[in-house]
Amino acid sequence: MMALRSVLLGVGGHLPERVLTNAELAERVDTSDEWIVARTGIRERRIAADGEKTSDLAIKAARAALEHAGRDAHDVDLIIVATATPDLTFPATAARVQAALGVVKGAAFDLQAVCSGFIFALATADNFLAREQAKLALVIGAETFSRIVDWEDRGTCVLFGDGAGAVVLEAQTCDTQRGVISTFLRTDGRMHDLLYVDGGPSETQTTGKLRMIGNAVFRQAVEHISGAMLEACARAGVSIDTVDWFVPHQANQRILDGVARRLGIPVEKVISTVAVHGNTSAASVPLALDAGVSDGRIKKGDLVLMEALGGGLTWGAALVRM
Numbered sequence: 331m332m333a334l335r336s337v338l339l340g341v342g343g344h345l346p347e348r349v350l351t352n353a354e355l356a357e358r359v360d361t362s363d364e365w366i367v368a369r370t371g372i373r374e375r376r377i378a379a380d381g382e383k384t385s386d387l388a389i390k391a392a393r394a395a396l397e398h399a400g401r402d403a404h405d406v407d408l409i410i411v412a413t414a415t416p417d418l419t420f421p422a423t424a425a426r427v428q429a430a431l432g433v434v435k436g437a438a439f440d441l442q443a444v445c446s447g448f449i450f451a452l453a454t455a456d457n458f459l460a461r462e463q464a465k466l467a468l469v470i471g472a473e474t475f476s477r478i479v480d481w482e483d484r485g486t487c488v489l490f491g492d493g494a495g496a497v498v499l500e501a502q503t504c505d506t507q508r509g510v511i512s513t514f515l516r517t518d519g520r521m522h523d524l525l526y527v528d529g530g531p532s533e534t535q536t537t538g539k540l541r542m543i544g545n546a547v548f549r550q551a552v553e554h555i556s557g558a559m560l561e562a563c564a565r566a567g568v569s570i571d572t573v574d575w576f577v578p579h580q581a582n583q584r585i586l587d588g589v590a591r592r593l594g595i596p597v598e599k600v601i602s603t604v605a606v607h608g609n610t611s612a613a614s615v616p617l618a619l620d621a622g623v624s625d626g627r628i629k630k631g632d633l634v635l636m637e638a639l640g641g642g643l644t645w646g647a648a649l650v651r652m
């Protein structure tokens with residue numbers, strides 16, 4: 331049956347040059363490479379240079395995704411930037427990205443769902459394309475969490491990194507199940523205090539620092555991520571065994587392993603970049619997707635299940651046929 335689908339045409343990523351190793355962090359706070367690797371799987375992360383903004387990373391990732399898609403920026407009519415670390419309180423970082431790319435039509439806006447932001451933005455773009463409100467969408471996850479991390483809190487500063495990833499989605503009428511097949515999104519605001527930033531324009535008139543009750547978030551993560559993945563598959567009427575690749579939010583290798591064990595997923599099918607990216611929040615899923623596509627593991631026609639959980643709490647999953 332012919333149907334309008336959000337087909338994923340291209341993916342791209344960009345990481346800042348500066349690598350921050352666990353050994354360097356151990357000189358700043360009371361931690362060690364052994365502890366960080368054993369508890370998180372993280373070995374290093376990238377940190378934006380002074381003056382390097384979220385929009386700078388987003389623009390580079392967007393250009394890479396457009397090139398991979400073989401599409402011109404002038405044809406883009408929707409830009410969604412998922413970020414919890416915008417350049418400024420307003421206007422949206424997406425507006426800066428739009429101007430830098432030379433796009434002069436359509437809408438551009440930011441979306442805030444912290445680490446789940448890319449999944450929420452993908453689902454939002456899919457709805458715009460399905461309603462024929464846009465034709466060619468850029469969905470970007472971009473973050474500079476180094477700006478909101480408390481560099482004296484060893485419980486959080488070892489986890490996060492900076493980066494951006496992007497995909498290009500085009501509305502196409504297809505007779506096969508291509509592109510975004512199903513999405514599932516959830517928020518439970520009762521868990522606000524497990525993971526938040528203690529500043530903002532309205533409440534404190536400051537930017538604030540990230541605060542997290544890590545072990546409580548960890549417990550929520552395995553349960554809710556697994557549930558979201560099963561729900562996205564159920565909505566599409568496919569069995570999780572038929573998924574070719576799992577592209578998770580890269581929060582902690584132990585969460586990736588816990589979810590894989592719970593759902594009986596072979597670890598070889600899970601794309602993991604957490605060792606070298608750390609947790610890049612909304613950028614982590616598209617950066618991992620880019621890694622899997624660039625090294626040739628994820629191919630055209632493959633069934634890919636992405637998922638994330640973040641502050642809010644928010645969580646979700648998206649099933650995509652490449």
Ligand code: ACO
Nearest residue numbers: 361365369444445484485488544545547548581582640641
């Ligand atoms: N180095 C050494 N010791 C540390 C460090 C560190 N970097 N950080 C914490 N510890 C200590 C703690 O102080 C504690 O010591 P104590 O027992 O003497 O009190 C001990 O290690 C155990 O602390 P836990 O927090 O229970 O350790 P846990 O095994 O849970 O690991 C971690 C902590 C890595 C943060 C883990 O809980 C985690 O990954 N949580 C999930 C994070 C996440 O998924 N976030 C979601 C997305 S992020 C977003 O949305 C922005």
